[in-house]
Amino acid sequence: MRMSPLPPLNALVAFEAAVRHMSFTRAASELNLSQSAVSRQIVHLEQFLGRALFVRKPRQLVLTQAGESYARHVHAMLEECVHATSEIMKSAAENxxxxxxxxxxxxxxxxxxxxxxxxxxxxxxxxxxxxxxxxxxxxxxxxxxxxxxxxxxxxxxxxxxxxSEEVFPVCSPDYLMACRARHGLAADEDLTPAMLACETLLVLEDAQSLWIAWPDWFRHHGVTARLSRNIVFNHYPALVEMAILGQGVLLGWRHVIDSLIDQGRLLQASPHSASQGxxxxxxxxxxxxxxxxxxxxxxxxxxxxxxxxxxxxx
Missing domain, CATH: 3.40.190.10 (Periplasmic binding protein-like II)
Incomplete structure (x- = not known):
């Protein structure tokens, strides 16, 4: 529901300051405005209300009856606003x-x-x-x-x-052993990018298209791959768990994935890495x-x- 009638907030602030000081000049000084700007705000508020709030006398301001009543409500409302704002700001405390x-x-x-x-x-x-x-x-x-x-x-x-970015393929120890066997490699021989193109690849579906994806990684190493044996997921930790369980080869980021390599849960499937800078x-x-x-x-x-x-x- 639209809040109506709602007076202009700047005019209310100017009015409240003018009432406290009973002076447009001192209110203007407090608000870092000109005296004429405060006077215009009060006139604007009076026009909005259809009532005079002050009687302007030479070198003196006097509140009208409507002004006195309105001033009490405005002061209470602004005080409540200050309190609520202070409470919200405390939630962003220093610690x-x-x-x-x-x-x-x-x-x-x-x-x-x-x-x-x-x-x-x-x-x-x-x-x-x-x-x-x-x-x-x-x-x-x-x-x-x-x-x-x-x-x-x-x-x-x-x-x-x-x-800095460094991306390389990782998989479980068992999957790496099976890969080497499939390609007729010894236990200490490295898989080439072309060999990896024939494996089950775990693919991160990324709407941002920022990360290096498998096609980018293969292009970086001059390999044209059809990548028909993919498992696609939009959640990287789930893909990591699939790699740990021996379900395929995943692209891992140096530093992010290092703890799993240190634990022996994943191994670098190939020494070939890539970066987009x-x-x-x-x-x-x-x-x-x-x-x-x-x-x-x-x-x-x-x-x-x-x-x-x-x-x-x-």
């Missing part, structure tokens, strides 16, 4: 942090690190939003985002590079105030990422 990321990043990269962050900074209240398509998120919903960007730039956000970045909405928790996590994550990258290249 609260909301992080947004994809399902794969959340499960295989971020959550293992969050436990360490919480041990070191137990006073920070964390909230995690999992959304694979960042375009469906409002910048006002989160403080920091961990997302892959092909160009490393996104309008409306400050970006900080975290991990993008990478995972830390996104900060330019429209959102950066609080203490955000600054702390950015510094902490940058230090941990730097250590991880240095260890990888050592």
């Amino acid at each position: 609260e942090l909301t992080i947004a990321c994809t399902a794969g990043t959340a499960m295989y990269w971020l959550t293992p690190r969050l436990s360490q962050f919480r041990r070191e900074h137990s006073h920070i209240k964390l909230r995690l939003i999992v959304r694979d398509d960042i375009s469906t998120l409002s910048p006002f919903e989160f403080d920091l985002g961990l997302y892959y960007l092909k160009s490393g730039v996104m309008e409306g956000f400050d970006t900080m590079p975290l991990m 993008g990478g995972h970045v830390l996104l900060t909405p330019q429209s959102r105030r950066e609080n203490h928790a955000t600054r702390l996590f950015k510094r902490w994550l940058t230090e941990r990422t730097s250590l991880t990258m240095n260890a990888h290249h050592a």
Whole structure:
């Protein structure tokens, strides 16, 4: 239902200030407006109401009876608005942090690190939003985002590079052993991209079309593949689980998938990798105030990422 009649808010603010000071000039100073601007706002409000609110005398303002009654209601309403606004703003307190990321990043990269962050900074209240398509998120919903960007730039956000892109095929140890047997390879021989084109490929269906897909990976290595033996899914963690269960070969991202390789649950199926020049970045909405928790996590994550990258290249 439309709220009507609804007076202009700026005029109400000007009226309330003028009543408290009983002066257009002092009200204008408080509101950082000109005296004439405040006077126009009051006239506009009086025209809207069809009633005079002030009797204008030389060097003196006097409220009319209607003005006195209206002033009490307006002051109470604006006070209530101030209180409600203050309560909402408290929800974005200095020690609260909301992080947004994809399902794969959340499960295989971020959550293992969050436990360490919480041990070191137990006073920070964390909230995690999992959304694979960042375009469906409002910048006002989160403080920091961990997302892959092909160009490393996104309008409306400050970006900080975290991990450069390197994509390679992974599969379970049993599946890799069976692959080598099918292609007549010894236990320590590497599969070629052409050999992988004959295997069951686990394909991420991505509406954003940002990630390297299997056709891109094969083109990068000069292989023309029909890719008829595919299993397509729009949820990366589900594809990872299928790879672990030996149901096919998956494209894995260095750093994101490393923990599963370290555990031996997945192996690199081929030493051949590819990159489009993008990478995972830390996104900060330019429209959102950066609080203490955000600054702390950015510094902490940058230090941990730097250590991880240095260890990888050592």
